[in-house]
Amino acid sequence: MIITIRFPILFTFEGIVGKSAATGYDVNQRVRVLFIFIVVFEMVRFNQRRDVRILLTGEPGVGKTSLILSLVSEEFPEEVPARAEEITIPADVTPEKVPTHIVDYSAQEQSEEALIEEINKAHVVCVVYSVDNEESIEKIENHWLPFIRATLGGDQRKPVILVGNKCDLLDGSSMEVILPIMNKFAEVETCVECSAKTLKNISEMFYYAQKAVLHPTAPLYISEERDLTDKCKKALIRIFKICDQDNDGILNDYELNQFQRRCFNAPLPPQALEDVKAVVRKNITDGVLDEGLTIKGFLFLHTLFIQRGRHETTWTVLRKFGYDDNIQVAREYLFPHIKVPPTSTTELTHQGVNFLTMLFEKYDQDRDGCLSPTELQNLFSTCPIMPWGPDVSHTVVTNERGWLTLQGYLAEWALTTLLDVSRTMEYLAYLGYIVSPEDNQLTAIQVTRDKRIDMQKRQTSRNVFQCHVIGAKNCGKTAFLQSFLGRGLEDQSRIPPEHLSRYTINGTQVYGQEKYLLLQEINARNSTDGLTPAEVQCDVVCMLYDANNPHSFEYIARLYQVYYSESKIPCLVVASKSDSTEIRQEYILQPSQFCSKYKLPPPQTFTCQGKLKKDVYIKLATMAAYPYVYNKPNEKRANPTTPSSELSRFKTKNQTKTKPKTKNLHLKHLQLTGDNLSWLKTGFGIAAVAVVGFFIMRLIRGPNSR
Numbered sequence: 066m067i068i069t070i071r072f073p074i075l076f077t078f079e080g081i082v083g084k085s086a087a088t089g090y091d092v093n094q095r096v097r098v099l100f101i102f103i104v105v106f107e108m109v110r111f112n113q114r115r116d117v118r119i120l121l122t123g124e125p126g127v128g129k130t131s132l133i134l135s136l137v138s139e140e141f142p143e144e145v146p147a148r149a150e151e152i153t154i155p156a157d158v159t160p161e162k163v164p165t166h167i168v169d170y171s172a173q174e175q176s177e178e179a180l181i182e183e184i185n186k187a188h189v190v191c192v193v194y195s196v197d198n199e200e201s202i203e204k205i206e207n208h209w210l211p212f213i214r215a216t217l218g219g220d221q222r223k224p225v226i227l228v229g230n231k232c233d234l235l236d237g238s239s240m241e242v243i244l245p246i247m248n249k250f251a252e253v254e255t256c257v258e259c260s261a262k263t264l265k266n267i268s269e270m271f272y273y274a275q276k277a278v279l280h281p282t283a284p285l286y287i288s289e290e291r292d293l294t295d296k297c298k299k300a301l302i303r304i305f306k307i308c309d310q311d312n313d314g315i316l317n318d319y320e321l322n323q324f325q326r327r328c329f330n331a332p333l334p335p336q337a338l339e340d341v342k343a344v345v346r347k348n349i350t351d352g353v354l355d356e357g358l359t360i361k362g363f364l365f366l367h368t369l370f371i372q373r374g375r376h377e378t379t380w381t382v383l384r385k386f387g388y389d390d391n392i393q394v395a396r397e398y399l400f401p402h403i404k405v406p407p408t409s410t411t412e413l414t415h416q417g418v419n420f421l422t423m424l425f426e427k428y429d430q431d432r433d434g435c436l437s438p439t440e441l442q443n444l445f446s447t448c449p450i451m452p453w454g455p456d457v458s459h460t461v462v463t464n465e466r467g468w469l470t471l472q473g474y475l476a477e478w479a480l481t482t483l484l485d486v487s488r489t490m491e492y493l494a495y496l497g498y499i500v501s502p503e504d505n506q507l508t509a510i511q512v513t514r515d516k517r518i519d520m521q522k523r524q525t526s527r528n529v530f531q532c533h534v535i536g537a538k539n540c541g542k543t544a545f546l547q548s549f550l551g552r553g554l555e556d557q558s559r560i561p562p563e564h565l566s567r568y569t570i571n572g573t574q575v576y577g578q579e580k581y582l583l584l585q586e587i588n589a590r591n592s593t594d595g596l597t598p599a600e601v602q603c604d605v606v607c608m609l610y611d612a613n614n615p616h617s618f619e620y621i622a623r624l625y626q627v628y629y630s631e632s633k634i635p636c637l638v639v640a641s642k643s644d645s646t647e648i649r650q651e652y653i654l655q656p657s658q659f660c661s662k663y664k665l666p667p668p669q670t671f672t673c674q675g676k677l678k679k680d681v682y683i684k685l686a687t688m689a690a691y692p693y694v695y696n697k698p699n700e701k702r703a704n705p706t707t708p709s710s711e712l713s714r715f716k717t718k719n720q721t722k723t724k725p726k727t728k729n730l731h732l733k734h735l736q737l738t739g740d741n742l743s744w745l746k747t748g749f750g751i752a753a754v755a756v757v758g759f760f761i762m763r764l765i766r767g768p769n770s771r
Contacts, residue, residue, distance in 0.1 A: 117163055117278045119271065120183050121228075122170045122209065123193035124201045128230040130169055131261035132193065136271060141262045147173045160272055161279050167271070184216045188278040189224045189254075191270070196229040196239040196258060205243075210250050222252045224277035228270055229258040254282055255374075280377040284392050286368075293368055296392040297379070303447045304386050305363050307497030312427050312443075315357030328385045341366070387494060399491045401505045408516045411486040412529050413478060417509025420498055425474055435468040448495040452488070453477065456566040462550055472572065479581045480570045483529050486510060520633070520693055529581040530689035533600065535589075536609035537620035541641035542586045544673045545609060549584055549682055554673045573679065573686045582686040589624075601628050604689035605635050607681075610656070612640040612670070618650040622659055635688040635695040636665055639681055643670035666695065 121129040133149045134142045148171035156164045168187065170180055184190060192209045194201040205227065217223060227247065229239050238258060247253045254277040259266035282288075285297045293301070308316060308324045316324065322332045333341070345352040345362040352362030370378045387398030405411055413421070428444040429436060436444065445451050460480070461473030469477070482489045490506040499505055519525040534542050546569040547557045570583040584607070587600050608625060611617035621638070629636050638660055640647065650656060656668045666688075669681045688695050 115163070116166060117161075117275050118166045118168065118186060118188045119191060119274045120168045120170060120187035120189070121191045121193055122180065122184075123191075123228075124195075124198075124204050125172055127193045127195045127198065127201050128261050129193045130171070132228070132230060132259070132267060132270070133167055133169055135261040135264055136167075136267050139264065141264070147171050148175070154271075159275065161275055163275070163279065165271070165275055181216050184213060184223075187223065189226060189274050191226045191228050191274055193228045193230055194239075195231045197231055197234045202239065202242055206246050206249070210246070210253070214252075222283060224254045224281055224283070225250070225252050226270070226274045226277055227253055227256040229256065230261055232258040232265065233260040233263045248288070251283065251288060276377065280380040281390065282371065282376055284390065285376055285379055286371045291372075293364060293371070294392075297367075297383075298364060300383055300386070300388055300392050301364055301367055301379075302360060303495075304382060305360050306447050307386070310427065312430070313357075315354055315359055316363065317355075317357040321358060328382050344369075386497070387499070394494065398499075399494045400487055401490065401507055403486065403490070403507060403510060403512070405486065405512055406515060410513045410527065410529065410531075411482050411489075412511050412513060412527065413482050413489075414509055414511045417482075417493070417498075418475065420493070420509060421475060421478055422471065424496060425471055435464045435466075435470050436474065437468050441469065445492075445496075447497065448492055452481075452492055455564045459547065459550075459560055459564055460566040460568050460570065462571055476570045476572065476581060479529050480568060480583055482510065483531065483583060484568075523693055525690060527690070528579075529583060530604040530686060531583045531585065532605045532607055532685050532689060533585050533587050533603040534607045534609055535587045535596075535621060535624060536641075537611070537614075537617050538588070540609050540611040540614070540617050540620075541671075541673070542588075542609055545607070545639070545641060545671060546584050546586055548671075548673050548677050549582075551677060553675075553677060557673070571682075573682050575683070575686050575690050580686050580690060582682060582689065596624065596628055601632075601634075603634065604692070605637065605685050607685055608636055608638045609641055609671075610638070610650075612643045612647040613645060615648050615651045618656055618659075619652045622652055622654070625663070630663060633692065635692045637681075637685055637688060638665060638668040639671050640668050641671050644672040644674040 121133065123129055130145050130147070130149045131142060133152060134145065137152060149169040151169075152167045154165040154167065156162050159165055168183055170183060172180075190213055192205055192213075194205055196202075210225065213223070213225065227243060229243070232238075240256065240258070243256050247256060255273045257266055257270045257273055259270050261267065285294060286292070287294055304324075305316065306312075308320055308327075310320055310323070311317075318335070318338055321338060325331065325333050342353045342356070342358065342362075345358065345365055349361065349365050352359055352365055358366075367379045367382070370376060383392065387394045389395040403411075424444060425436065428440050430440060431437075441453075442451065445453075457469070457477055458467040461476045462470055463473055464470055478489065490510065493499075493506045493509055498509060513527050514525070516525075519527070534545055536542050543565060544554065544557060546566075547560070549569050549571050567586045568583060570581055572579050573582050574580075585603070587596065589596060589600075606629060608621040610621050625636060638656055640656065652659075654662060659665075660667055666684075669684065671678075671681050
């Protein structure tokens with residue numbers, strides 16, 4: 066006879082007999098339908114524990130050793146030693162497919178210190194008593210359970226199984242005496258009456274001991290309140306939301322079947338679905354609505370499973386969605402291993418983009434193509450925290466109310482995947498991306514090809530490129546970033562400073578292909594502070610200076626000479642605030658001369674006034690996608706994947722501008738140019754002739770002429 070804790074329900078290994086006095090739920094008529102889950106459960110195990118260690122303890126002579134030997138030999142031993150050696154049952158012969166270690170304790174051979182050590186090592190403790198020995202039963206409450214609690218200390222609890230041996234010697238049952246003990250000690254999971262002599266319930270005893278470890282009741286259920294724990298409710302509500310594909314608050318037949326397939330690899334027959342809903346409808350109100358299961362009904366079903374001793378069903382569901390034994394989403398579920406070489410980047414795959422797009426459409430309740438703050442909050446309601454702050458509205462494209470469009474939403478995911486792929490994988494897991502045991506978030510992530518190979522092959526399949534915007538303070542970097550999102554100075558003036566972002570990302574066309582360009586603002590107090598390696602490395606650099614500040618260009622010129630003059634990273638010089646007259650820069654070279662000397666594209670102009678132009682952003686994205694065209698001027702510039710006419714048109718436009726003369730720059734600063742320079746050359750020539758004539762005369766006269 067087997068009984069689960071806290072409910073006066075008798076179990077046989079076949080199923081449930083009788084009616085639950087603890088809950089009053091009438092489930093007998095359709096209980097087989099409800100437990101169709103269990104039949105399928107035997108086919109798909111998902112558990113994180115690698116083994117189970119069972120300790121048998123109790124008073125001398127109650128039959129601990131006999132139980133172990135009967136299990137192993139499948140017959141009652143005539144001669145029983147004082148203590149059995151530790152036995153290991155291989156995984157392939159246990160119902161849970163987990164190796165199991167069974168340890169015997171003998172007060173005759175072992176000390177109390179050894180017992181304490183074994184209790185601490187065990188995963189579950191079986192306290193064995195003899196059903197025909199009242200003293201052994203009394204010792205359960207008066208000695209063994211308090212001793213186990215004291216050994217573990219604090220609030221630590223290990224599951225305990227009460228094992229009533231020698232049931233063949235008793236016509237009745239010891240359950241009436243045992244039930245009060247079970248209700249008093251919350252750690253007691255189950256009581257099993259068995260017989261080592263007749264082998265009755267021997268296998269079942271060890272099965273329930275194993276089950277108490279692999280599928281513990283305590284994290285799921287509060288016996289005193291006869292209700293699920295808060296952590297269990299929270300986890301099941303998250304699972305419900307993930308499975309509610311149309312976001313209507315109800316699991317319809319299709320969604321229930323998808324849930325069943327995901328957790329148990331098999332659908333429910335139509336009649337079984339109707340019977341399940343009938344059980345819920347009969348026992349609680351608001352559990353079924355419009356022929357679908359509500360959250361309330363979903364929680365009721367799992368409560369019923371646990372109260373019927375079938376908590377392995379709830380554990381299977383939880384583990385399929387990544388939860389560990391503490392009902393926390395497991396770290397290995399959130400962060401599958403991914404190797405990203407330093408010269409590669411990470412992007413979303415087509416499958417990942419499709420999932421995120423589906424999610425956007427699911428929570429865009431009013432179908433306006435944008436996510437309101439409430440809709441965005443609902444989208445991330447399956448996550449522990451909201452990953453995006455108020456700055457997200459100033460990082461990507463939004464509508465006029467600051468709500469994320471699909472374009473901006475996907476761009477933010479592209480940014481996160483490029484800069485912090487682990488965070489993307491974490492939130493994909495929380496959002497329910499994983500759809501099968503063989504599948505994980507890695508199918509949503511693509512590690513791009515080594516950039517060095519792209520350079521050699523002179524082509525790339527990358528879709529996201531990073532541009533660092535470098536410039537002196539107040540040169541217009543923030544305005545440059547916000548203009549990329551289509552925001553002029555008036556729009557920018559309404560953004561609270563604390564909500565501004567160091568990043569903006571948007572899509573842009575590169576020779577007819579849509580690419581993402583991520584702009585990152587790089588701040589340094591002055592050019593002598595230097596840049597960190599992370600601030601230097603990117604796909605393209607925008608060297609921004611204020612055309613109205615005579616000292617602005619010097620800042621980027623010095624940084625370029627230190628970090629980029631010998632680098633393969635393409636650079637573009639951009640003059641901001643170019644709507645007014647450009648001021649001469651107080652530097653040895655003017656911007657156009659500097660670009661000519663270092664073989665850079667001519668400086669580009671940019672302003673936030675009036676109609677915003679995208680030309681400069683397209684140029685930056687093009688340079689990032691085809692760096693080999695711009696970063697080595699002495700190499701043959703060709704690109705097999707890009708129309709040569711397009712490249713030549715872009716280069717011709719930039720290179721046909723008047724090339725500044727830098728040969729006599731040091732003389733120009735002395736205003737010795739043009740005619741003045743010619744007179745200077747004549748003077749130098751006359752002086753040279755005079756000096757030569759002087760030495761010739763001395764040579765002719767010789768030493769004796771004095």
